[in-house]
Amino acid sequence: MGGLMQGKRGLIMGLANDKSLAWGIAKQLREHGAELAFSYQGEALKKRVGPLAEQLGSDFIFECDVSDMEALDKAFDTLKERWDTIDFVVHAIGFSDKSELRGKYVDTSLDNFLMTMNISAYSLVAVAKRASEMMPNGGSIVTLTYYGAEKVIPHYNVMGVAKAALETSVQYLANDLGPQNIRVNAISAGPIKTLAASGIGDFRYILKWNEYNSPLRRNVTIEDVGGSGVYFLSDLSSGVTGETHHVDAGYHVVGMKQEDAPDI
Numbered sequence: 442m443g444g445l446m447q448g449k450r451g452l453i454m455g456l457a458n459d460k461s462l463a464w465g466i467a468k469q470l471r472e473h474g475a476e477l478a479f480s481y482q483g484e485a486l487k488k489r490v491g492p493l494a495e496q497l498g499s500d501f502i503f504e505c506d507v508s509d510m511e512a513l514d515k516a517f518d519t520l521k522e523r524w525d526t527i528d529f530v531v532h533a534i535g536f537s538d539k540s541e542l543r544g545k546y547v548d549t550s551l552d553n554f555l556m557t558m559n560i561s562a563y564s565l566v567a568v569a570k571r572a573s574e575m576m577p578n579g580g581s582i583v584t585l586t587y588y589g590a591e592k593v594i595p596h597y598n599v600m601g602v603a604k605a606a607l608e609t610s611v612q613y614l615a616n617d618l619g620p621q622n623i624r625v626n627a628i629s630a631g632p633i634k635t636l637a638a639s640g641i642g643d644f645r646y647i648l649k650w651n652e653y654n655s656p657l658r659r660n661v662t663i664e665d666v667g668g669s670g671v672y673f674l675s676d677l678s679s680g681v682t683g684e685t686h687h688v689d690a691g692y693h694v695v696g697m698k699q700e701d702a703p704d705i
């Protein structure tokens with residue numbers, strides 16, 4: 442299996458700790474030979490991201506708050522100073538005020554709607570624009586989404602609406618960047634306990650529900666997500682773009698509670 446990412450280098454955005462989906466993807470990219478740079482949000486995360494990057498043979502880390510276009514420009518300038526071209530980007534970023542990730546969607550405030558859309562959906566567009574300028578030989582961009590974009594998941598609220606915009610952005614970006622042989626895809630991961638997920642109301646219930654009702658009768662891991670990350674960022678998926686690919690133990694194909702599902 443080794444060598445799928447040999448000679449490829451790219452940027453991982455959205456690593457917070459060793460529970461992050463970005464970590465699951467970065468680990469497997471490195472195992473397959475990729476060279477990695479990491480951007481982190483804010484000084485506080487630098488202490489966490491530095492040692493993790495080091496574990497994967499990288500000393501190339503820099504700050505980037507994706508809601509700030511100047512900060513994004515600066516981050517890509519930093520990337521360009523060391524690497525004139527890149528082959529891939531992992532966009533594993535989402536944020537909403539957790540007080541609105543519970544209760545009813547109808548109560549969403551304008552400020553939080555706009556902030557959630559900005560950080561969780563528009564940032565992919567802003568990143569794709571800057572990354573594509575560094576991909577003269579083509580490339581691959583992957584983002585992370587969730588089933589709450591397709592169906593109502595209680596508490597997911599405004600984040601579901603932002604993920605729907607993100608998934609549609611994947612299609613429009615794939616079409617815009619396709620002529621440059623830049624592919625854009627999304628991995629729709631099942632629920633996994635991470636820092637971001639801990640902000641979602643009743644997340645433990647969602648985890649149990651998915652475990653009992655998915656065809657594989659289990660939750661997915663960051664290693665499951667990492668395997669699909671390698672597929673999308675390597676040439677294995679050379680003919681695939683604009684796709685939202687479910688890594689959710691099959692949950693999205695099920696229409697009702699399984700007969701063998703215990704009460705939660």
Ligand code: NAD
Binds near residue numbers: 460560
């Ligand atoms: P995480 O908390 O480990 O990662 C979220 C990351 O987003 C953090 O690194 C955080 O610093 C970053 N971020 C937030 N606002 C930012 C900003 N303004 N600028 C730059 N970075 C910012 O949690 P995670 O679950 O690994 O989340 C990664 C992605 O996976 C998110 O898009 C999330 O919606 C998605 N996802 C998660 C799950 C799940 O159950 N955990 C399921 C499907 C999709």
